[in-house]
Amino acid sequence: xxxxxxxxxxxxxxxxxxxxxxxxxxxxxxxxxxxxxxxxxxxxxxxxxxxxxxxxxxxxxxxxxxxxxxxxxxxxxxxxxxxxxxxxxxxxxxxxxxxxxxxxxxxxxxxxxxxxxxxxxxxxxxxxxxxxxxxxxxxxxxxxxxxxxxxxxxxxxxxxxxxxxxxxxxxxxxxxxxxxxxxxxxxxxxxxxxxxxxxxxxxxxxxxx
Amino acid sequence: xxxxxxxxxxxxxxxxxxxxxxxxxxxxxxxxxxxxxxxxxxxxxxxxxxxxxxxxxxxxxxxxxxxxxxxxxxxxxxxxxxxxxxxxxxxxxxxxxxxxxxxxxxxxxxxxxxxxxxxxxxxxxxxxxxxxxxxxxxxxxxxxxxxxxxxxxxxxxxxxxxxxxxxxxxxxxxxxxxxxxxxxxxxxxxxxxxxxxxxxxxxxxxxxxxxxxxxxxxxxxxxxxxxxxxxxxxxxxxxxxxxxxxxxxxxxxxxxxxxxxxxxxxxxxxxxxxxxxxxxxxxxxxxxxxxxxxxxxxxxxxxxxxxxxxxxxxxxxxxxxxxxxxxxxxxxxxxxxxxxxxxxxxxxxxxxxxxxxxxxxxx
Numbered sequence: 231x232x233x234x235x236x237x238x239x240x241x242x243x244x245x246x247x248x249x250x251x252x253x254x255x256x257x258x259x260x261x262x263x264x265x266x267x268x269x270x271x272x273x274x275x276x277x278x279x280x281x282x283x284x285x286x287x288x289x290x291x292x293x294x295x296x297x298x299x300x301x302x303x304x305x306x307x308x309x310x311x312x313x314x315x316x317x318x319x320x321x322x323x324x325x326x327x328x329x330x331x332x333x334x335x336x337x338x339x340x341x342x343x344x345x346x347x348x349x350x351x352x353x354x355x356x357x358x359x360x361x362x363x364x365x366x367x368x369x370x371x372x373x374x375x376x377x378x379x380x381x382x383x384x385x386x387x388x389x390x391x392x393x394x395x396x397x398x399x400x401x402x403x404x405x406x407x408x409x410x411x412x413x414x415x416x417x418x419x420x421x422x423x424x425x426x427x428x429x430x431x432x433x434x435x436x437x438x439x
Numbered sequence: 440x441x442x443x444x445x446x447x448x449x450x451x452x453x454x455x456x457x458x459x460x461x462x463x464x465x466x467x468x469x470x471x472x473x474x475x476x477x478x479x480x481x482x483x484x485x486x487x488x489x490x491x492x493x494x495x496x497x498x499x500x501x502x503x504x505x506x507x508x509x510x511x512x513x514x515x516x517x518x519x520x521x522x523x524x525x526x527x528x529x530x531x532x533x534x535x536x537x538x539x540x541x542x543x544x545x546x547x548x549x550x551x552x553x554x555x556x557x558x559x560x561x562x563x564x565x566x567x568x569x570x571x572x573x574x575x576x577x578x579x580x581x582x583x584x585x586x587x588x589x590x591x592x593x594x595x596x597x598x599x600x601x602x603x604x605x606x607x608x609x610x611x612x613x614x615x616x617x618x619x620x621x622x623x624x625x626x627x628x629x630x631x632x633x634x635x636x637x638x639x640x641x642x643x644x645x646x647x648x649x650x651x652x653x654x655x656x657x658x659x660x661x662x663x664x665x666x667x668x669x670x671x672x673x674x675x676x677x678x679x680x681x682x683x684x685x686x687x688x689x690x691x692x693x694x695x696x697x698x699x700x701x702x703x704x705x706x707x708x709x710x711x712x713x714x715x716x717x718x719x720x721x722x723x724x725x726x727x728x729x730x731x732x733x734x735x736x737x738x739x740x741x742x743x744x745x746x747x748x749x750x751x752x753x754x755x756x757x758x759x760x761x762x763x764x765x766x767x768x769x770x771x772x773x774x775x776x777x778x779x780x781x782x783x784x785x786x787x788x789x790x791x792x793x794x795x796x797x798x799x800x801x802x
Binding site for chain 1: 711
């Protein structure tokens with residue numbers, strides 16, 4: 231039995247569609263309900279929905295053999311897993327944004343509000359910039375508007391939310407897309423099953439492109 | 440068997456492992472829980488995590504609760520003029536656990552072979568690693584790689600230090616897509632690029648991997664590493680170690696210390712690697728020792744998770760006695776039951792929280 235952790239939300243639904251086309255359907259998953267686990271015993275697969283930021287935890291700890299997580303989550307938590315495939319969907323970027331016309335004054339510590347503490351720290355360490363991290367869990371865009379921080383480090387997809395709040399992208403830290411990850415021990419003991427699934431998904435992605 | 444009943448499975452495994460190593464002539468090595476902090480500062484890249492628990496000795500020297508055993512063994516073998524130093528150990532180490540980020544006490548058993556060692560010793564250590572895993576569980580896999588091949592391919596790419604450390608991280612993740620992008624970013628030559636990308640998905644049965652490597656290993660350094668793998672393959676096959684002992688280049692250890700064969704063991708049901716080891720001549724050279732060395736450690740704290748089955752009962756017998764019964768009679772009956780190999784809980788009123796298999800009443 232292959233356990234697959236899917237990220238709840240739009241990305242997860244897209245990923246399921248790919249898996250379905252790749253030969254891993256599970257009809258029950260499309261019914262709207264509160265169920266979290268869906269099995270297709272004939273194919274030997276079990277899907278479950280988890281919070282996107284928890285996918286890497288389920289996979290690293292072996293509760294899921296494989297999972298689909300955004301590269302942002304992988305960079306932030308640095309889980310000890312195999313990253314087998316770039317799905318080329320859920321594309322966006324982690325970027326630094328600030329109020330329109332913002333200029334970084336290097337005479338003082340830069341206040342950075344973000345959900346992605348590790349990504350922000352690594353980025354500013356690489357350019358030796360002294361920062362003060364403010365960890366927030368949502369509505370990051372508010373921070374510079376209210377003067378809580380100078381800039382934010384956040385996911386930018388189309389930039390519409392930023393524009394509506396008079397914010398500009400100052401620099402891109404890293405491009406993001408969804409990745410297929412596998413637990414290392416699971417890969418050893420279910421090699422053929424995982425390889426087959428990865429190949430199926432790879433073909434679907436090629437067709438999409 | 441009383442031993443089976445009283446010793447926990449992980450304790451039995453530790454016992455079996457010790458007798459395995461002793462059989463191959465390895466000597467037990469006992470060390471203190473503390474070590475001079477200085478030893479770890481000088482070799483901090485060798486450690487799994489560079490954070491250690493430190494404290495001051497009564498004379499002010501800075502000591503550490505040891506995060507690693509290998510460094511202490513090397514330090515110990517420094518003064519000895521041995522042609523070969525073969526030791527095994529069973530020790531607790533204190534380090535940050537990857538998944539929790541907290542300090543953890545980890546029980547590890549392992550061995551080190553230091554000195555004038557040859558391919559036969561290398562193969563013996565690798566076989567012992569496989570046998571150690573087999574003693575713990577039937578469902579195991581030992582993945583072997585060779586740092587010499589990785590180093591040779593990286594040299595050909597000429598990408599610089601940062602490139603090298605990023606490549607090794609991506610190979611360890613089997614991350615082919617980002618490795619291709621990285622090679623393009625650093626404008627690596629097509630032939631070097633093809634080799635590195637091939638390494639990121641180089642795994643499987645030994646014969647098949649050797650065939651694929653044969654076409655890729657062109658320079659002298661890579662050829663000599665490949666010939667070591669070929670010899671190892673032969674010796675492993677003659678020991679009957681086939682399907683479960685494979686080659687997999689996602690096993691990558693720090694190149695500053697590890698230079699030859701490296702390996703990692705996995706056990707079904709344990710989410711992280713259960714065994715880790717390799718040849719670390721470079722570490723010896725950095726500590727001014729001209730010798731070769733290979734060893735491994737098996738992390739036994741995973742075993743309690745693997746072997747855990749909840750007990751149905753706390754004791755075999757609840758000996759329920761009437762208050763009118765003499766204490767001597769209770770003691771005699773209790774001893775009689777224990778001598779039959781049963782565990783006994785005696786009480787005059789049935790206890791609420793004790794689960795028992797049978798009840799014996801004494802009136």
